[in-house]
Amino acid sequence: MIQFAIEKANRVLVIAHVDPDGDAIGSLTAVGQALQQLGKRVTLVCDDAVPQRFHYLPLATDVRRAPHTDAHYDLVIAVDCADESRMGWAYAALPEPKPTLANIDHHVTNTRFGAFNIIEPDASSTAEILCRFLAEMGATLTRGMADSLLTGIVTDTMGFRTTNVSAATLRAAADLVDCGADIADISLRALHRRPHATAQMWGLGLERMKLQDGLLWTSIPREALRRAGVEGSPSSSGLVNFLADVEGVAMGVVLSEMQDDDKVRVGMRAVPPYNVAEVAVRLGGGGHALAAGCALEGPLDKAEATVVAACLEAIRRQRPR
Numbered sequence: 001m002i003q004f005a006i007e008k009a010n011r012v013l014v015i016a017h018v019d020p021d022g023d024a025i026g027s028l029t030a031v032g033q034a035l036q037q038l039g040k041r042v043t044l045v046c047d048d049a050v051p052q053r054f055h056y057l058p059l060a061t062d063v064r065r066a067p068h069t070d071a072h073y074d075l076v077i078a079v080d081c082a083d084e085s086r087m088g089w090a091y092a093a094l095p096e097p098k099p100t101l102a103n104i105d106h107h108v109t110n111t112r113f114g115a116f117n118i119i120e121p122d123a124s125s126t127a128e129i130l131c132r133f134l135a136e137m138g139a140t141l142t143r144g145m146a147d148s149l150l151t152g153i154v155t156d157t158m159g160f161r162t163t164n165v166s167a168a169t170l171r172a173a174a175d176l177v178d179c180g181a182d183i184a185d186i187s188l189r190a191l192h193r194r195p196h197a198t199a200q201m202w203g204l205g206l207e208r209m210k211l212q213d214g215l216l217w218t219s220i221p222r223e224a225l226r227r228a229g230v231e232g233s234p235s236s237s238g239l240v241n242f243l244a245d246v247e248g249v250a251m252g253v254v255l256s257e258m259q260d261d262d263k264v265r266v267g268m269r270a271v272p273p274y275n276v277a278e279v280a281v282r283l284g285g286g287g288h289a290l291a292a293g294c295a296l297e298g299p300l301d302k303a304e305a306t307v308v309a310a311c312l313e314a315i316r317r318q319r320p321r
Protein backbone atom coordinates (compact mmCIF):
# COMPACT_ATOMS: atom_id res chain seq x y z
CA MET A 1 0.00 0.00 0.00
CA ILE A 2 1.32 3.40 -0.96
CA GLN A 3 -0.36 4.97 2.09
CA PHE A 4 1.80 2.76 4.30
CA ALA A 5 4.96 3.72 2.38
CA ILE A 6 4.12 7.39 2.88
CA GLU A 7 3.36 6.90 6.56
CA LYS A 8 6.71 5.15 7.07
CA ALA A 9 8.76 7.67 5.08
CA ASN A 10 10.63 10.53 6.71
CA ARG A 11 12.23 12.28 3.74
CA VAL A 12 10.23 12.34 0.52
CA LEU A 13 11.36 13.52 -2.92
CA VAL A 14 8.54 14.62 -5.24
CA ILE A 15 9.33 14.96 -8.95
CA ALA A 16 7.31 16.69 -11.69
CA HIS A 17 8.04 16.16 -15.37
CA VAL A 18 10.54 18.10 -17.46
CA ASP A 19 9.12 21.11 -19.35
CA PRO A 20 6.43 21.38 -16.63
CA ASP A 21 2.84 22.45 -17.26
CA GLY A 22 0.17 23.58 -14.80
CA ASP A 23 -0.82 20.04 -13.87
CA ALA A 24 2.80 19.11 -13.15
CA ILE A 25 3.43 22.18 -10.95
CA GLY A 26 -0.05 22.12 -9.36
CA SER A 27 0.32 18.45 -8.48
CA LEU A 28 3.91 18.86 -7.30
CA THR A 29 3.11 21.72 -4.94
CA ALA A 30 -0.14 20.12 -3.70
CA VAL A 31 1.67 16.89 -2.76
CA GLY A 32 4.41 18.99 -1.15
CA GLN A 33 1.92 20.89 1.03
CA ALA A 34 0.11 17.69 2.01
CA LEU A 35 3.34 15.91 2.98
CA GLN A 36 4.50 18.92 5.01
CA GLN A 37 1.15 18.91 6.80
CA LEU A 38 1.80 15.24 7.66
CA GLY A 39 5.16 16.21 9.18
CA LYS A 40 7.43 14.91 6.38
CA ARG A 41 10.63 16.53 5.16
CA VAL A 42 9.88 17.24 1.54
CA THR A 43 12.03 18.13 -1.46
CA LEU A 44 10.21 19.24 -4.62
CA VAL A 45 12.17 18.91 -7.86
CA CYS A 46 11.72 19.61 -11.55
CA ASP A 47 14.57 19.56 -14.10
CA ASP A 48 13.24 22.73 -15.73
CA ALA A 49 12.39 25.97 -13.96
CA VAL A 50 8.84 26.59 -12.73
CA PRO A 51 7.26 28.97 -15.27
CA GLN A 52 6.69 32.45 -13.86
CA ARG A 53 2.92 32.20 -14.30
CA PHE A 54 2.75 29.51 -11.58
CA HIS A 55 4.78 31.42 -9.01
CA TYR A 56 1.59 32.38 -7.14
CA LEU A 57 1.28 28.79 -5.93
CA PRO A 58 2.50 27.85 -2.45
CA LEU A 59 5.99 26.24 -2.53
CA ALA A 60 6.41 27.11 -6.24
CA THR A 61 9.53 29.14 -5.50
CA ASP A 62 10.93 26.34 -3.30
CA VAL A 63 11.00 23.87 -6.22
CA ARG A 64 14.61 22.83 -6.84
CA ARG A 65 16.26 21.91 -10.16
CA ALA A 66 17.95 18.85 -8.60
CA PRO A 67 17.61 16.71 -5.46
CA HIS A 68 19.92 17.34 -2.48
CA THR A 69 23.03 15.24 -3.12
CA ASP A 70 23.68 14.53 0.54
CA ALA A 71 20.12 13.50 1.45
CA HIS A 72 18.79 10.00 1.86
CA TYR A 73 15.26 9.86 0.51
CA ASP A 74 12.93 7.12 1.75
CA LEU A 75 10.41 7.57 -1.02
CA VAL A 76 10.14 9.20 -4.44
CA ILE A 77 6.74 10.30 -5.76
CA ALA A 78 6.48 11.09 -9.49
CA VAL A 79 3.50 13.22 -10.48
CA ASP A 80 2.08 13.58 -14.01
CA CYS A 81 5.01 11.60 -15.53
CA ALA A 82 3.97 9.15 -18.27
CA ASP A 83 7.28 7.28 -18.18
CA GLU A 84 10.54 7.18 -16.25
CA SER A 85 12.39 9.48 -18.66
CA ARG A 86 9.88 12.30 -18.00
CA MET A 87 11.38 12.65 -14.53
CA GLY A 88 14.65 13.64 -16.20
CA TRP A 89 17.90 13.91 -14.25
CA ALA A 90 16.01 14.47 -11.02
CA TYR A 91 15.52 10.71 -10.87
CA ALA A 92 18.23 9.40 -13.21
CA ALA A 93 20.97 11.05 -11.14
CA LEU A 94 19.84 9.57 -7.80
CA PRO A 95 22.46 7.11 -6.52
CA GLU A 96 21.74 3.38 -6.59
CA PRO A 97 19.96 1.69 -4.95
CA LYS A 98 17.21 4.14 -5.72
CA PRO A 99 14.40 4.76 -3.18
CA THR A 100 10.97 3.19 -3.56
CA LEU A 101 9.11 4.93 -6.37
CA ALA A 102 5.42 5.87 -6.44
CA ASN A 103 3.88 6.91 -9.74
CA ILE A 104 0.71 9.06 -9.76
CA ASP A 105 -0.51 9.93 -13.23
CA HIS A 106 -3.41 10.06 -15.68
CA HIS A 107 -1.65 9.52 -19.05
CA VAL A 108 -3.13 6.60 -20.98
CA THR A 109 0.41 5.80 -22.17
CA ASN A 110 1.80 5.48 -18.61
CA THR A 111 4.34 2.65 -18.47
CA ARG A 112 3.65 1.78 -14.78
CA PHE A 113 7.31 2.34 -13.92
CA GLY A 114 6.77 2.67 -10.14
CA ALA A 115 6.68 0.17 -7.29
CA PHE A 116 3.29 1.81 -6.61
CA ASN A 117 1.22 2.95 -9.57
CA ILE A 118 -1.89 5.08 -9.21
CA ILE A 119 -2.85 5.50 -12.84
CA GLU A 120 -6.30 6.77 -13.79
CA PRO A 121 -6.51 7.43 -17.54
CA ASP A 122 -10.10 8.64 -17.20
CA ALA A 123 -9.10 11.46 -14.86
CA SER A 124 -8.82 14.89 -16.49
CA SER A 125 -5.54 15.60 -14.75
CA THR A 126 -3.16 14.27 -12.13
CA ALA A 127 -4.53 17.02 -9.87
CA GLU A 128 -8.01 15.48 -10.14
CA ILE A 129 -6.62 12.12 -8.93
CA LEU A 130 -4.88 13.93 -6.06
CA CYS A 131 -8.13 15.57 -4.89
CA ARG A 132 -9.15 12.17 -3.60
CA PHE A 133 -5.74 10.69 -2.96
CA LEU A 134 -4.45 13.45 -0.65
CA ALA A 135 -7.49 12.94 1.57
CA GLU A 136 -6.81 9.18 1.61
CA MET A 137 -3.27 10.03 2.67
CA GLY A 138 -4.74 11.72 5.74
CA ALA A 139 -4.16 15.33 4.65
CA THR A 140 -6.78 18.02 5.25
CA LEU A 141 -7.48 20.21 2.24
CA THR A 142 -6.25 23.78 2.73
CA ARG A 143 -6.75 26.91 0.61
CA GLY A 144 -3.18 26.58 -0.67
CA MET A 145 -3.64 22.96 -1.68
CA ALA A 146 -6.93 23.88 -3.35
CA ASP A 147 -5.18 26.62 -5.39
CA SER A 148 -2.55 24.11 -6.54
CA LEU A 149 -5.04 21.39 -7.45
CA LEU A 150 -7.45 23.73 -9.24
CA THR A 151 -4.52 25.12 -11.24
CA GLY A 152 -3.75 21.56 -12.38
CA ILE A 153 -7.34 20.83 -13.38
CA VAL A 154 -7.99 24.19 -15.08
CA THR A 155 -4.80 24.05 -17.17
CA ASP A 156 -4.99 20.40 -18.23
CA THR A 157 -8.65 20.79 -19.25
CA MET A 158 -8.03 24.17 -20.94
CA GLY A 159 -10.70 25.65 -18.70
CA PHE A 160 -13.02 22.61 -18.47
CA ARG A 161 -13.44 22.17 -22.22
CA THR A 162 -11.55 18.94 -23.04
CA THR A 163 -13.37 15.67 -23.75
CA ASN A 164 -12.13 14.07 -20.52
CA VAL A 165 -13.96 16.55 -18.29
CA SER A 166 -16.53 14.50 -16.37
CA ALA A 167 -19.09 15.22 -13.68
CA ALA A 168 -16.43 13.91 -11.27
CA THR A 169 -14.00 16.58 -12.53
CA LEU A 170 -16.55 19.32 -11.89
CA ARG A 171 -17.41 17.94 -8.43
CA ALA A 172 -13.73 17.84 -7.51
CA ALA A 173 -13.33 21.42 -8.76
CA ALA A 174 -16.42 22.50 -6.81
CA ASP A 175 -14.87 21.13 -3.61
CA LEU A 176 -11.72 23.16 -4.33
CA VAL A 177 -13.78 26.33 -4.87
CA ASP A 178 -15.60 25.58 -1.60
CA CYS A 179 -12.20 25.53 0.05
CA GLY A 180 -11.46 29.05 -1.22
CA ALA A 181 -9.73 28.54 -4.58
CA ASP A 182 -10.45 31.53 -6.86
CA ILE A 183 -11.37 30.00 -10.21
CA ALA A 184 -11.48 33.27 -12.19
CA ASP A 185 -8.09 34.39 -10.89
CA ILE A 186 -6.50 30.97 -11.49
CA SER A 187 -7.93 30.78 -15.03
CA LEU A 188 -6.55 34.21 -15.85
CA ARG A 189 -3.08 33.66 -14.39
CA ALA A 190 -2.48 30.03 -15.36
CA LEU A 191 -4.30 29.81 -18.66
CA HIS A 192 -4.71 33.14 -20.42
CA ARG A 193 -1.89 35.44 -19.31
CA ARG A 194 1.26 34.70 -21.24
CA PRO A 195 4.70 36.23 -21.35
CA HIS A 196 5.60 38.57 -24.18
CA ALA A 197 8.21 36.02 -25.31
CA THR A 198 5.42 33.51 -25.88
CA ALA A 199 3.49 35.98 -28.02
CA GLN A 200 6.66 36.57 -30.04
CA MET A 201 7.06 32.82 -30.48
CA TRP A 202 3.47 32.62 -31.76
CA GLY A 203 4.34 35.29 -34.30
CA LEU A 204 7.32 33.31 -35.55
CA GLY A 205 5.27 30.11 -35.62
CA LEU A 206 2.24 31.55 -37.40
CA GLU A 207 4.46 33.14 -40.03
CA ARG A 208 5.90 29.70 -40.85
CA MET A 209 2.77 27.51 -40.63
CA LYS A 210 2.00 25.01 -43.37
CA LEU A 211 -1.20 23.11 -44.18
CA GLN A 212 -1.41 19.72 -45.90
CA ASP A 213 -4.22 17.13 -45.85
CA GLY A 214 -5.63 18.19 -42.47
CA LEU A 215 -2.25 18.69 -40.81
CA LEU A 216 -1.44 22.27 -39.79
CA TRP A 217 2.10 22.56 -38.49
CA THR A 218 4.91 24.96 -37.89
CA SER A 219 8.53 24.68 -37.01
CA ILE A 220 10.48 27.35 -35.14
CA PRO A 221 14.28 27.48 -35.47
CA ARG A 222 16.42 28.49 -32.48
CA GLU A 223 18.04 31.17 -34.63
CA ALA A 224 14.68 32.85 -35.34
CA LEU A 225 13.93 32.96 -31.60
CA ARG A 226 17.34 34.48 -30.95
CA ARG A 227 16.96 37.09 -33.70
CA ALA A 228 13.57 38.08 -32.27
CA GLY A 229 15.21 38.48 -28.87
CA VAL A 230 13.10 35.73 -27.30
CA GLU A 231 14.54 34.63 -23.95
CA GLY A 232 14.48 31.05 -22.66
CA SER A 233 12.27 28.35 -24.15
CA PRO A 234 8.75 29.77 -24.22
CA SER A 235 5.91 27.25 -24.05
CA SER A 236 4.40 26.35 -27.41
CA SER A 237 1.29 24.74 -25.92
CA GLY A 238 -0.96 27.76 -26.55
CA LEU A 239 0.17 27.91 -30.16
CA VAL A 240 -0.36 24.21 -30.83
CA ASN A 241 -3.86 24.40 -29.33
CA PHE A 242 -4.60 27.37 -31.59
CA LEU A 243 -3.43 25.46 -34.70
CA ALA A 244 -5.65 22.47 -33.87
CA ASP A 245 -8.65 24.80 -33.42
CA VAL A 246 -8.44 26.02 -37.02
CA GLU A 247 -11.38 24.84 -39.17
CA GLY A 248 -10.78 21.68 -41.17
CA VAL A 249 -7.68 20.71 -39.18
CA ALA A 250 -7.31 17.11 -37.90
CA MET A 251 -3.93 17.58 -36.19
CA GLY A 252 -1.87 20.59 -35.15
CA VAL A 253 1.87 20.34 -34.52
CA VAL A 254 4.56 22.75 -33.30
CA LEU A 255 8.23 21.84 -33.54
CA SER A 256 10.65 24.11 -31.72
CA GLU A 257 14.39 23.92 -31.21
CA MET A 258 15.36 24.04 -27.55
CA GLN A 259 17.62 26.92 -26.52
CA ASP A 260 19.90 24.90 -24.25
CA ASP A 261 20.34 21.53 -26.01
CA ASP A 262 20.16 20.02 -29.50
CA LYS A 263 16.70 18.54 -29.01
CA VAL A 264 13.62 19.46 -30.99
CA ARG A 265 10.51 19.75 -28.82
CA VAL A 266 7.33 18.55 -30.54
CA GLY A 267 3.81 19.39 -29.30
CA MET A 268 0.85 17.70 -31.00
CA ARG A 269 -2.91 18.16 -30.76
CA ALA A 270 -5.69 16.19 -32.42
CA VAL A 271 -9.34 16.93 -33.08
CA PRO A 272 -11.68 13.93 -32.40
CA PRO A 273 -11.78 11.27 -33.80
CA TYR A 274 -8.07 11.70 -34.57
CA ASN A 275 -5.42 10.51 -32.11
CA VAL A 276 -1.91 11.89 -31.67
CA ALA A 277 -0.92 9.65 -28.72
CA GLU A 278 0.02 6.77 -31.01
CA VAL A 279 2.15 9.06 -33.20
CA ALA A 280 3.94 10.45 -30.12
CA VAL A 281 4.60 6.98 -28.72
CA ARG A 282 5.98 5.78 -32.05
CA LEU A 283 8.40 8.74 -31.96
CA GLY A 284 9.51 7.95 -28.41
CA GLY A 285 7.14 10.34 -26.57
CA GLY A 286 3.73 9.98 -24.99
CA GLY A 287 0.56 11.72 -23.92
CA HIS A 288 -3.15 11.59 -24.53
CA ALA A 289 -5.29 10.92 -27.61
CA LEU A 290 -5.87 14.64 -28.13
CA ALA A 291 -2.65 16.11 -26.71
CA ALA A 292 0.76 14.49 -26.87
CA GLY A 293 4.38 15.29 -27.45
CA CYS A 294 7.91 14.03 -27.88
CA ALA A 295 11.48 15.26 -28.14
CA LEU A 296 13.55 14.36 -31.21
CA GLU A 297 17.18 14.72 -32.16
CA GLY A 298 17.95 17.60 -34.52
CA PRO A 299 18.45 18.99 -37.02
CA LEU A 300 15.08 20.69 -37.17
CA ASP A 301 14.26 19.96 -40.82
CA LYS A 302 14.95 16.25 -40.37
CA ALA A 303 12.72 16.12 -37.25
CA GLU A 304 10.05 18.05 -39.16
CA ALA A 305 10.09 15.57 -42.07
CA THR A 306 9.77 12.64 -39.64
CA VAL A 307 6.88 14.16 -37.69
CA VAL A 308 4.98 15.38 -40.76
CA ALA A 309 5.22 11.95 -42.44
CA ALA A 310 4.05 10.18 -39.26
CA CYS A 311 1.11 12.57 -38.76
CA LEU A 312 -0.04 12.46 -42.41
CA GLU A 313 0.08 8.67 -42.32
CA ALA A 314 -1.95 8.63 -39.08
CA ILE A 315 -4.51 11.08 -40.49
CA ARG A 316 -4.98 8.87 -43.60
CA ARG A 317 -5.38 5.76 -41.47
CA GLN A 318 -7.63 7.33 -38.82
CA ARG A 319 -9.88 9.26 -41.23
CA PRO A 320 -13.51 8.10 -40.73
CA ARG A 321 -14.92 6.44 -43.84
Ligand SMILES: [Mn+2]
Nearest residue numbers: 023080125126
Ligand atom coordinates in the same frame (compact mmCIF):
# COMPACT_ATOMS: atom_id res chain seq x y z
MN1 LIG B 1 -1.48 16.15 -16.71
